[in-house]
Amino acid sequence: MPQRRRRPAHEDLPTHRPGIHLLANPHVAERLIRSCAPCPGDLVVEFGAGLGAITTPLARTGARVLAIERDAGFARRLRERVADEPGVRIRVDDARTTPLPREPFLVAASIPYAISSTLLRRLLTPASSRLRRAALIVEWGFAKRLTAEVPRTRELAWWAARFDLELVHRIPARHFRPVPSVDSAHLVARRRPGLGRGAQAALWTLLGAAYGAPRTPARRVVPRTGRGRHRLLAEHGIDPAQPAGDVPPPRWASLATTLASDRGLWFPPPPR
Numbered sequence: 001m002p003q004r005r006r007r008p009a010h011e012d013l014p015t016h017r018p019g020i021h022l023l024a025n026p027h028v029a030e031r032l033i034r035s036c037a038p039c040p041g042d043l044v045v046e047f048g049a050g051l052g053a054i055t056t057p058l059a060r061t062g063a064r065v066l067a068i069e070r071d072a073g074f075a076r077r078l079r080e081r082v083a084d085e086p087g088v089r090i091r092v093d094d095a096r097t098t099p100l101p102r103e104p105f106l107v108a109a110s111i112p113y114a115i116s117s118t119l120l121r122r123l124l125t126p127a128s129s130r131l132r133r134a135a136l137i138v139e140w141g142f143a144k145r146l147t148a149e150v151p152r153t154r155e156l157a158w159w160a161a162r163f164d165l166e167l168v169h170r171i172p173a174r175h176f177r178p179v180p181s182v183d184s185a186h187l188v189a190r191r192r193p194g195l196g197r198g199a200q201a202a203l204w205t206l207l208g209a210a211y212g213a214p215r216t217p218a219r220r221v222v223p224r225t226g227r228g229r230h231r232l233l234a235e236h237g238i239d240p241a242q243p244a245g246d247v248p249p250p251r252w253a254s255l256a257t258t259l260a261s262d263r264g265l266w267f268p269p270p271p272r
């Protein structure tokens with residue numbers, strides 16, 4: 001039987017909302033969802049669901065979808081669009097304050113540029129975050145800053161040490177309606193395995209020392225252990241004379257794992 005064609009979400013844009021750019025290319029949404037890689041039953045949170053350009057294909061993966069949308073008008077229309085998708089829950093709420101799941105979760109979202117930093121801080125900063133993986137559409141320049149080999153701030157370094165941040169591809173502005181003035185990026189954050197509580201505490205302390213005095217040689221920001229600082233740093237691919245602020249965060253994470261196993265050291269807990 002011929003299927004009725006579902007109108008693309010952006011064609012339903014009721015009135016122009018300033019600063020809101022809906023995704024108009026379904027291939028971009030499909031690629032985003034593939035990189036999020038949900039299995040049936042996984043919980044996927046979508047922030048800023050709009051009219052469902054991502055929500056609808058996401059629901060078809062069999063994942064449980066929690067769609068957060070602040071605009072009640074959008075949420076009402078989205079509810080109609082996904083009425084026959086039992087796995088979708090819509091919550092009218094602000095992504096900056098809505099409670100995050102206590103169970104492990106994934107994220108797939110095209111997030112409003114204005115709240116990108118706030119939202120990523122909620123997802124990536126707390127050591128207690130249950131986020132496993134996030135596939136995001138963000139502003140191009142923001143994605144470049146996030147994925148720099150050596151980030152500019154301690155917080156960005158904290159994210160990059162605990163998550164593999166991959167800039168998958170550039171998304172030209174023409175794939176959105178209305179067309180924004182800048183391009184976007186498809187970004188994926190995958191939690192790096194094996195960084196336990198103690199290692200996270202050591203990492204937070206190392207980054208504090210490195211970013212507090214970025215021109216200081218790396219050997220000076222590392223606590224004394226029985227093993228000799230030069231050897232210890234070299235084992236983790238860090239040149240002891242290198243400025244501490246130039247060390248790529250995954251190397252600090254690797255060193256933190258070793259320091260955490262030293263019973264003579266104690267590190268204050270990282271942000272919860």
Ligand SMILES: C[S@@+](CC[C@H](N)C(=O)[O-])C[C@H]1O[C@@H](n2cnc3c(N)ncnc32)[C@H](O)[C@@H]1O
Nearest residue numbers: 022023048049050053069070071094095110112
């Ligand atoms: C870039 S659009 C993306 C919409 C849809 N996901 C798409 O790809 O077409 C961002 C969406 O986030 C919503 N939004 C903006 N600020 C929000 C906030 N603080 N909390 C939740 N949703 C928000 C907007 O109403 C809009 O629907």
